[in-house]
Amino acid sequence: MITKELLSDTVKQAVRRGATDAEAIGVETTEFHVEVRLGEVEKLQEAASRGIGLRVLYQGRQASSSTSDVSPQAIDELISHAVEMAKLTSVDEAATLPARHELARETADLGLDDQAISELSTERKIEMARSAEAAARGADSRITNSEGAACSTTVGKIILVTSAGFAGEYPATTCALMVAPIAKEGDQMQMAAWGDRQRALASLDSPEALGREAARRALRKLNARKVATQEAPIVFESSAAEELLSDFFGAVDGYSIFRRASFLVGRLGETIAAPELTIIDDGRMCGAVGSRPFDGEGLASRLTVVVEKGILKNYLLNTYTARKLGLRSTANAARALIGAPTVGFSNFFIAPGVYRADEIIASVKNGFYVTEMIGFGFNAVTGDFSRGASGWWIEDGKLAFPVEEVTIAGNFRDMLRGITMIGDDLRFRGRIAAPTIKIDRMMVSGE
Amino acid sequence: MIEPIKFFTGKFNISISDIESLLGAALSKGGEYADLYFEYTTLDSLNLEEQLVKSANRAVRQGVGVRVISGEKTGYAYCDEIDVAAIRKAALTAAHIAESRQVGASVNVSSSRAARDLYPVGRLINDEPLPRKIELLNHIDRSSRAFDRRIREVQASLADEFKVVLIATSEGRLIGDAQPLARMRVMCIADDDGNLQSGVSGGGGRIGMDFFSEQLIDHYANEAARQAIVQLEAQDAPAGSMEVVLGPGWPGILLHEAVGHGLEADFNRKGTSAFSGLIGHKVASELCTVVDEGTMPNRRGSLNVDDEGNPTSQTVLIENGVLRGYLQDKLSSRLTKANLTGNGRRESYRHMPMPRMTNTYLLNGASTPDEIIRSVKRGLFAVQFGGGQVDITNGKFVFSATEAYLIEDGKVTAPVKGATLIGNGPDALTKVTAVANDLALDQGVGTCGKDGQSVPVGVGLPTIKISEMTVGGTK
Numbered sequence: 001m002i003t004k005e006l007l008s009d010t011v012k013q014a015v016r017r018g019a020t021d022a023e024a025i026g027v028e029t030t031e032f033h034v035e036v037r038l039g040e041v042e043k044l045q046e047a048a049s050r051g052i053g054l055r056v057l058y059q060g061r062q063a064s065s066s067t068s069d070v071s072p073q074a075i076d077e078l079i080s081h082a083v084e085m086a087k088l089t090s091v092d093e094a095a096t097l098p099a100r101h102e103l104a105r106e107t108a109d110l111g112l113d114d115q116a117i118s119e120l121s122t123e124r125k126i127e128m129a130r131s132a133e134a135a136a137r138g139a140d141s142r143i144t145n146s147e148g149a150a151c152s153t154t155v156g157k158i159i160l161v162t163s164a165g166f167a168g169e170y171p172a173t174t175c176a177l178m179v180a181p182i183a184k185e186g187d188q189m190q191m192a193a194w195g196d197r198q199r200a201l202a203s204l205d206s207p208e209a210l211g212r213e214a215a216r217r218a219l220r221k222l223n224a225r226k227v228a229t230q231e232a233p234i235v236f237e238s239s240a241a242e243e244l245l246s247d248f249f250g251a252v253d254g255y256s257i258f259r260r261a262s263f264l265v266g267r268l269g270e271t272i273a274a275p276e277l278t279i280i281d282d283g284r285m286c287g288a289v290g291s292r293p294f295d296g297e298g299l300a301s302r303l304t305v306v307v308e309k310g311i312l313k314n315y316l317l318n319t320y321t322a323r324k325l326g327l328r329s330t331a332n333a334a335r336a337l338i339g340a341p342t343v344g345f346s347n348f349f350i351a352p353g354v355y356r357a358d359e360i361i362a363s364v365k366n367g368f369y370v371t372e373m374i375g376f377g378f379n380a381v382t383g384d385f386s387r388g389a390s391g392w393w394i395e396d397g398k399l400a401f402p403v404e405e406v407t408i409a410g411n412f413r414d415m416l417r418g419i420t421m422i423g424d425d426l427r428f429r430g431r432i433a434a435p436t437i438k439i440d441r442m443m444v445s446g447e
Numbered sequence: 448m449i450e451p452i453k454f455f456t457g458k459f460n461i462s463i464s465d466i467e468s469l470l471g472a473a474l475s476k477g478g479e480y481a482d483l484y485f486e487y488t489t490l491d492s493l494n495l496e497e498q499l500v501k502s503a504n505r506a507v508r509q510g511v512g513v514r515v516i517s518g519e520k521t522g523y524a525y526c527d528e529i530d531v532a533a534i535r536k537a538a539l540t541a542a543h544i545a546e547s548r549q550v551g552a553s554v555n556v557s558s559s560r561a562a563r564d565l566y567p568v569g570r571l572i573n574d575e576p577l578p579r580k581i582e583l584l585n586h587i588d589r590s591s592r593a594f595d596r597r598i599r600e601v602q603a604s605l606a607d608e609f610k611v612v613l614i615a616t617s618e619g620r621l622i623g624d625a626q627p628l629a630r631m632r633v634m635c636i637a638d639d640d641g642n643l644q645s646g647v648s649g650g651g652g653r654i655g656m657d658f659f660s661e662q663l664i665d666h667y668a669n670e671a672a673r674q675a676i677v678q679l680e681a682q683d684a685p686a687g688s689m690e691v692v693l694g695p696g697w698p699g700i701l702l703h704e705a706v707g708h709g710l711e712a713d714f715n716r717k718g719t720s721a722f723s724g725l726i727g728h729k730v731a732s733e734l735c736t737v738v739d740e741g742t743m744p745n746r747r748g749s750l751n752v753d754d755e756g757n758p759t760s761q762t763v764l765i766e767n768g769v770l771r772g773y774l775q776d777k778l779s780s781r782l783t784k785a786n787l788t789g790n791g792r793r794e795s796y797r798h799m800p801m802p803r804m805t806n807t808y809l810l811n812g813a814s815t816p817d818e819i820i821r822s823v824k825r826g827l828f829a830v831q832f833g834g835g836q837v838d839i840t841n842g843k844f845v846f847s848a849t850e851a852y853l854i855e856d857g858k859v860t861a862p863v864k865g866a867t868l869i870g871n872g873p874d875a876l877t878k879v880t881a882v883a884n885d886l887a888l889d890q891g892v893g894t895c896g897k898d899g900q901s902v903p904v905g906v907g908l909p910t911i912k913i914s915e916m917t918v919g920g921t922k
Contacts, residue, residue, distance in 0.1 A: 090499035191840035375845035388845035407919025
């Protein structure tokens with residue numbers, strides 16, 4: 001078992017062997033995953049896993065090591081690897097652990113673990129997946145096949161100990177339910193995957209609701225066609241808007257900023273978006289998937305306003321990027337077992353606006369309602385954006401016909417300023433969420 | 448070189464009869480097939496930016512995965528400890544997928560060897576002293592900066608791993624492999640008076656340190672710098688449907704997305720792929736023959752045996768435009784009574800195997816690259832790509848060009864900004880109207896993601912012309 005004491009000894013040993021500073025992270029997780037297809041259990045996976053990661057600093061030089069073997073001999077090697085490698089890397093003045101006064105003094109209870117998940121029986125998890133798939137298959141006779149439904153749970157704990165005097169631990173659970181029905185009409189097939197992920201079982205959408213929604217999403221893709229190449233207003237359904245936000249993160253990540261690899265370098269305090277837009281990162285939301293009492297370096301989680309009414313207020317930073325930029329960490333250090341910390345969002349979202357999604361669609365005379373995007377066409381350095389998209393064409397405020405095999409393109413500078421309406425339909429299904437948004441125009445490329 | 452069976456039996460005090468008894472435990476609830484996957488992997492990485500080696504990292508990943516198949520069902524469990532008690536517990540957990548009361552038969556395994564050694568490596572990169580690796584990255588930094596004074600920042604990294612695996616199956620196979628893998632990556636940022644652009648290059652494979660000759664790493668360094676400098680002059684990319692010429696090498700990601708994933712047997716067994724039921728049908732122009740070949744020496748996507756212990760092979764997916772076969776793993780080949788192709792792969796002992804590509808490429812044609820360019824009146828010439836993605840069920844796929852040029856009146860003219868290209872898998876290759884004779888494999892940087900599992904792959908392509916494809920620019 002990994003304990004605070006084990007990590008504390010590891011950190012002490014590293015310092016004894018010459019490290020100036022050391023930080024150890026331990027993760028233990030029991031994971032369960034079941035997939036049901038056409039009513040039958042197809043895959044069932046269950047395992048307990050664990051790992052320890054050690055980061056050391058040696059006179060301004062940094063190295064890290066990790067292991068999934070926690071025997072005394074393996075931990076001994078873990079320490080010697082890290083300390084010996086750190087003697088050979090470069091002196092990097094910004095590489096430090098947070099100072100003692102910056103560290104979280106208490107571990108806030110954010111409601112991150114739910115006993116109902118750890119006690120959930122295998123039979124019940126199979127039943128949840130079965131019910132979700134059955135609801136999808138029963139929704140319409142055109143749902144003829146299925147990629148299945150999956151129920152996954154994780155029950156675990158995270159421990160962080162540093163030589164600067166931090167020792168914290170918190171338990172965490174997650175429960176996810178996914179379903180992917182296939183709709184068929186003529187010789188066309190369409191699949192839609194839909195699901196939910198929450199820290200508490202009671203917060204999860206019901207299997208029946210998820211199944212019906214997945215079926216609706218697959219059915220509405222049937223008989224889609226291309227449209228002519230044109231400039232048009234774009235309405236992003238909430239799940240597609242979420243992907244735009246995920247791309248946007250790459251442009252406010254402290255690493256992109258100090259590397260000057262973002263179109264938002266040097267823009268703090270300036271208007272970068274329409275006044276409708278507010279973007280927030282909040283690591284303290286009770287019971288949320290992205291919440292944690294402290295970040296990957298032991299700083300207390302907080303709420304950071306990234307964009308407020310169109311003005312860029314903050315980048316998201318860890319200790320390293322904050323030092324490089326002469327700013328303070330926003331407690332967004334993300335720590336994997338191996339490597340230096342990176343920057344990650346906690347619960348990252350676009351603040352909801354006042355419009356209902358159908359009002360936003362109704363406001364468009366001729367435009368594109370994007371429900372899914374595909375591909376990786378965002379360049380944070382330039383802000384250029386180009387991705388595959390599918391959804392529905394809007395004519396006179398109404399959804400007219402489904403569209404696929406087109407791309408949408410623009411530059412984030414213009415897209416952010418071009419946001420004209422924001423929906424009230426914000427719902428977290430993971431760590432990132434956005435309501436429906438409308439952008440006044442982008443290039444749609446098709447025929 | 449390491450002998451995997453001795454490595455595991457020696458280091459972890461596990462005997463052949465232990466392995467047989469563990470397989471017996473896995474079948475104790477009546478499973479029809481079981482396998483054990485022992486893994487011990489050392490992963491090193493080293494990163495340079497701002498002319499500083501900012502971190503050196505070493506991870507050790509070890510454990511055992513146990514799989515039990517019963518009909519269409521799979522039970523899976525794993526443990527991080529390589530010891531008999533922990534593996535037995537995992538085996539009994541996985542065993543529960545089967546519900547019959549029959550007591551499993553006893554299992555006898557006998558060791559076999561892979562027919563070939565596709566990656567004989569004199570000296571592992573894993574064993575190189577750190578200062579020598581650091582010098583490689585410093586060399587790249589100097590080389591990229593020397594390319595053009597507008598190169599403002601260089602990031603270089605070297606990631607290498609050495610994975611020792613041992614696979615034991617209830618069919619009696621016991622086979623090991625020792626798999627080196629390394630990748631160098633260079634990213635340059637060019638800054639011309641506030642106009643910032645980036646370029647990326649790199650390469651690697653299942654290789655040793657000798658692979659990274661000074662000439663080769665200079666090539667990576669210059670290539671990343673060159674791409675960033677070219678982009679400084681890039682115009683807005685065109686929007687709409689047009690003729691597209693793809694250059695040789697990495698643009699082979701087209702095949703990976705357009706047809707490769709759709710031909711993985713799991714989707715086809717379930718009838719959820721846009722290619723389901725199309726064997727024997729024409730899915731490409733007769734100029735197209737596409738193969739997946741896991742047996743290319745030292746390639747990133749190659750394996751002596753796949754992650755289920757079966758030999759890799761060359762599989763013809765499309766022959767002169769006609770769909771010939773799917774990529775199989777153990778489960779799909781059992782259920783569809785198809786021959787194994789050696790494409791059962793997994794990310795680690797924590798993951799179940801599934802059908803995956805290895806090195807996927809299109810065979811040479813008769814045209815020359817020049818002829819192809821000259822034949823285009825107005826189109827796009829795309830030579831470098833970022834990632835791609837595909838919707839298996841409707842067949843729509845995208846891949847994003849990061850270096851592309853306009854073709855006007857048979858000549859390559861202005862560079863254009865990055866843009867996503869979108870197409871439909873089952874008919875994209877029917878629009879291939881010319882294939883050149885300059886087949887090249889990519890430089891060895893590809894990683895493919897499926898169901899949350901990443902595995903190294905290769906792609907390859909000669910210069911080809913596609914008569915019509917939608918280009919997602921802004922102009």
